[in-house]
Amino acid sequence: MTQNFKPNLVGYLCNWCSYAGADLAGSTKLEVKPFLSVIRVMCSSRVNSNLVLSALLWGADGVLVAGCHPGDCHYEQGNYYARRRFALLKKILESLDLEPERIQLSWISASEGKRYAEVVNEFSDKIMRLGPSPFETNPKI
């Protein structure tokens, strides 16, 4: 772990739950580590391997996808698709010798400001422990 390593993280937040949860974290003045760039999407099901892998390809040290809890998806079942795709994505990362922990799918509801802060902070810590993405030096990519 590099001492002054400031990870570059990309976060896809679904409009209805997790983005609102992030707003709540802010309005209740919770401290969140400043490494996550937030990209709003309408549903976590919009996020597929393109969006996750391109972020990693272009230098993200970690990618977080956050959606509504299972059963609460604003579009009924979008988050189930996100969940299935993620399982596959993790396997793809393994085959590329990239740590699967660099990507994370979390369920955060609109009332879970605290949880948002916890998830982002823990994810940031985890990536800081893993170190910068080995992308540039990875022969497989």
Place this chain on the structure above:
Amino acid sequence: MSVRIGVYVCECGPNIPDKIDIDKVLEDIAPLNNVAAAKRFRLLCSNDGKKYLADEIRKEKLTHLVVAACSPREHEKTFMQVCVEAGLNPYLFQMVNIREQCAWMIPDKAEATRMAAKHIRAGISRVALHGPLSKKELTVNPDVLIIGGGISGIEAALSLASKTRKVAIIERSDSLGGRTGKLSRLLLHQGTDVSVLREKIEKIEKDENISVLTGCEVTDIRGFLGNFEVRIESSGEEAVSRSIVVGAVVVATGCELWDGYDPAVYGAGNIDDVVTAAEFEDMIAAGKILLKNGKPPRSVALIHCVGRKEKGYCSKVCCLYALKFAHHLRDSRAPAEVYEFYSDLCLPEKTDQEYFDGAVKKGVHFLRTENVRVEKRNGHIVVEHGDGAGKKKTLEVDMAVLAPALVPPPGSEKLARMLNIPLDETGFFKEAHAMLDPVAAPIEGVYIAGCASGPKNINESVVQAQAASGKILSTLVPGKTLEPEVKISVINEDLCTGCQTCLSVCFYGAISFQAHKGVSAVNEAICRGCGSCVGSCPSGAISSRHFTYRQLYEEIFEALR
């Protein structure tokens, strides 16, 4: 034409300048490509602020607008409206959240400034790729098709029909009224007489805006809210078939009494004088409660919960109608002894307990049991019941009435497929949202009222029919247009391979396969813009308006710079 992006940073009073060095941010972004103006303002959502923005759009001849302020969930609509008023397409606008998600959550000013600048740069890159989307207007057909002519269908028809809105009720039996029509008495403690139903049917017959098609069924439905094409065929000997166009469909197909219970356990059909609740209602209607031998029963057992365990749900109405039977039996000139066998007494409405207490006062016996059997022994009907301690007891009675579970009627699956709406695991139609949208199906334009969505009593069914009407009256206004979602998915036919993966993930049935072209297409009137199809397309043929890959890539690039 040159791109001129205006970037305005809102101070939100002290909220943002306290935590973010706005001047530094402006310095950072002003020199960027296409940025025509980079300014700060005290409070953009105020009347002054909105006027300022409108003036800036015109003065600076902006082609795109970025506002960095609070969450878009707060004021995106506000600023989109400012764009409209200033003559700028509201979708050529991006709002960047630097309050809730930067200033308020990052205590270190340098870090908060860094992140704010990053997000604003992302917003600037992104907005340059926005398209000038426009709202569509769909003219709608305000007419309504009601499937099912029971109490719910009848109520919905009466609530909806008017000179400007025609209603068609389609009923597969040969008369209106449904199961309520077979009752001669409603729950009297509610002060309502069953003649109410007859009055309603008469009103329908006189109403020239309501057409009643009995002996008919729906055989095909295509379309969407405001525009459904329905094929109707008569189920009789003369195969008459016709098509009508309506704007909305109300599913009011009701329920029926379950007849799949084990006759060895419950005896109906097997043993004389063991009857179902429906048969008992017929006896009440005929004015005579008699055994097969023509004599009145001296003792009657009312067996609740027939099928509760097997079906896995409580049918809600049986305890009440069993009490109705009990009152009826005790009120007669030669009252029979009445024994009610139940597992739980379900009395959820504010007057139900009183009705029960009244039955107790009249000498009705209530026996709680988990296991009940109705058998014939030595020529007598015997009810065997286990008490709470597990001890088995028996009771001899002249007659037994079974209260079976309420189940979906045959044809529900076919109708569900036709309408593209789901059934839940009990086989009843599934609501759009169990809590907040109980009378709508997940497909827009299709509504569900009454027992079609699950067991309920007459009052509730009537309320649901009125509720479905409320939704239709509010949405489908004659002469008004509908504005479907703007930020929808679009399929590029050149890239589409016709794999239909998108079809399989669309919950709303908004995608159809065009066989003659070999590609899929999105119905713009139905698409909700979730992007599930975009995410699932293996060819990248689908894009999401306002959330295109290129737009999102711009945000990623800036995030990682």
Place this chain on the structure above:
Amino acid sequence: MNPNILVLGAGVSGIEASLLLAGAGRTVHLVEKDMLIGGQTIKFEEVYPNLECSTCMVAPKQQAVLQSANIKVYLQSELEKLEGALGAFTARITKKARYVSLANCIGCGACYEPCPVSLNNPFEEGLSTRKAVAVPCAGALPNVPAIDPEQCLHLNGKDRNCQACKEACMFDAILFDDKDETFDLEVGAVVVATGFELQEATKFPQYAYGGGKNVYSALEFERLFASNGPTEGKLILRDGRTPQSVGIIHCVGRKEQGYCSGVCCMYAAKFSRFIKHKIPEAKVCEFHTDLCIPGKTYQKFHDQTRSLGVEFVRAESVGVAAKNGGLEVAYQNVDRGPGTFKADMVILAPAMVPRRDTPELSERLGLKQDSRGFLASRRGGLSPIETDIEGVFVVGCAQGPKDIPESVAQAEAAVGKILSLIPEETG
């Protein structure tokens, strides 16, 4: 006929009616007694049977109400008198002073900290305090505080020099000279959606409620497990301990009220699940009479709760006593006779009753109360939302105990009746 509508009460029913009417192009005057909208539903963390996040579910609707051009929201407001008839009602409304400008305040919260006065927070069912200038909970909508004039030192005269909040506010949003208002609204129809209360548990001395003991009424427990509540969702007792044994008592007040409230069996099962989820080793026992779990989904929810190891005892004569530093539930198991249950915590499910101001409200509306005290429906009809006054509808729990889907359906039904009674053309 006046096409505009008055909706009394901004809980889920009032919100639903307002949105549907606004969608039809009508102007809706939404009058709410409290300082925020959302009613009781936003106090719950989760709702049965899907255990969906309650605030997530209601928040888009609350925001839609506040952003709708057609819905005028009057907070801290009440109906004084309703006169007139269908198509032409006049409603006199009194609006209490908020002392904070809804137009200027942006919800930054800078005024809360400097305020020197703390008071019991009714939203949190008395489980925590808030300042004299505050919002009731995190995520309240509108996100604008109100000042309690009786507690505020400046407003009650105890310290006219205290202007801590005003000094902290950068938006000139504090208005000490705000005044109560009275005004008339002309409408064509009225939807009464004023909701319910739970019966005061203090009315039942046999349950040992009060005196700082770990006996909680249902709404208090809802706040305990809410993630935006006084303990942020941590299940801890008044003394900070984690309960290891919880008893839930159904039917509190059923005999006295003379009716079953219809929702308690389900929310009790919800509570049991929550407790088992947070404290898997805890012992949970529900004491009930008949299980009222009608409909296609409720029984399954209940059966699943059983399979989590929650005990159910069909009992009569249930009582709670403080014993040996804890609580003891004494009961008569209807099948097995007397028994006791040692508990660290007891939760009571009290009857859902009409709000205590229903007698006044019914008078102001010109409606009757039924034998249970709820606003009376018109007799002889099949729809319980109609009253004796044409054009005045009672929906939701103001009409009688019911769950959320039924409340919403009734609100939509009132809209259906109104839109057909008062078609736009005659407006």
